[in-house]
Amino acid sequence: IVVGDQVSTLGYTTAGDGGGGLYEAVAAGTGTVDGGSFINSNPSGSFQLKLITTKVSALNWGVLKDGTVAQQVKMQAAQDYAEANTGGDVFYPAGTYSYAAPITIADFGSVSGVGYKSRLTPLGCDGFTFAASGALAGRAPFKDIWVDGDATAGTICFDVKVDATAATRVSGLLFDNVYVDGFEIAWDLGGTWHTTIRHCHAYAVWQAVHLIDRNIQTIIDGCTLKNSWINLAPAGATKGVNMPDLGSANDNQITIDNNYINRTVLGTTSSHLGIYAGVNQKNVSIINNNIV
DSSP: OOTTOEEEOSOSSSTTSSOOOEEEEEETTSSOOOSSSEEOOOTTOSEEEEEOOSSEEGGGGTOOSBSSSOOHHHHHHHHHHHHHHTSSEEEOOSEEEEESSOEEEOTTOEEEOSSTTEEEEESSSOSEEEOOBOOOSSOOOEEEEEEEOOOOTTOEEEEEEOOTTSSSBEEOOEEEEEEEEEEEEEEEEESEEEEEEESOEEEEEEEEEEEEEOOEEEEEESOEEEOOOOTTOOSSOOEEEEEOOOTTOOOEEEEEESOEEEOOTTOSOTTSEEEEEOTTOEEEEEESOEEO
16 A cells, blocks of 8 residues: 555454445645544554545444443544535444533534434433534435433433524524434424424423524424423423423424324323414414324
8 A cells, every 4th residue: 555545444443343434545644643534554654544435434433333332522523524524424323322422513514324223322411512504505414313312301412502693503404214212302493594303203302392592494394202201301391392482582484294292191281282382483384283
């Protein structure tokens, strides 16, 4: 191997472990060896391997998929690399991925997997936090993952709250076939533009979708939102979709369509609601939902 060659690896530590990728041989010292974007595989140190794969897997950073060790540093490094180099998506093959600090998502960032077999398990923390973004079109979806919380009080799976008065917000988010359980709130949205939650499933949460302030053009479509009263729930009510009033600046252009919303876990008291909308919300369409 000489500088300029492209190298395809069969794995991260062993052949077939899922961490293989496409690399370019570059001169030694070109980049900082971080176990992901640059690795040293040459004992003589005459060159480095620079990651050039276009589909980033968490396993390219040596993230373990057996759930035994908190992996937030490597997972965040993979996310940062993907957002800076390959369109933002990090793929999680089938496995269990534990982490003890939320993963921060910035411009165009997203996560994908193979369905409920791609299980991400936050340990006493939120799942993901989001930074304000100018992105709108072309953002990859959060797709085919299971985020399995541990029922810690106050935790949020997708914490998407930014300054609703800022010029840039979190924009263009799409959640498709995402499974969520074991959080106080599954989706906590504030100051977002053009958010779609489609074909998703929320179980064992206090509130599935919480629209807190100035969310514009939000669609919740074809989801199953089954609220369970679990230990993490504070005193109050379970709600499938909650849109409280916050003065005069509230949510606008909200569509809630074709969802199954279960609200009967604790009986039929009025505090346990399938959908709650404050009086100041604007242009809210609630159609074809099965609320039981």
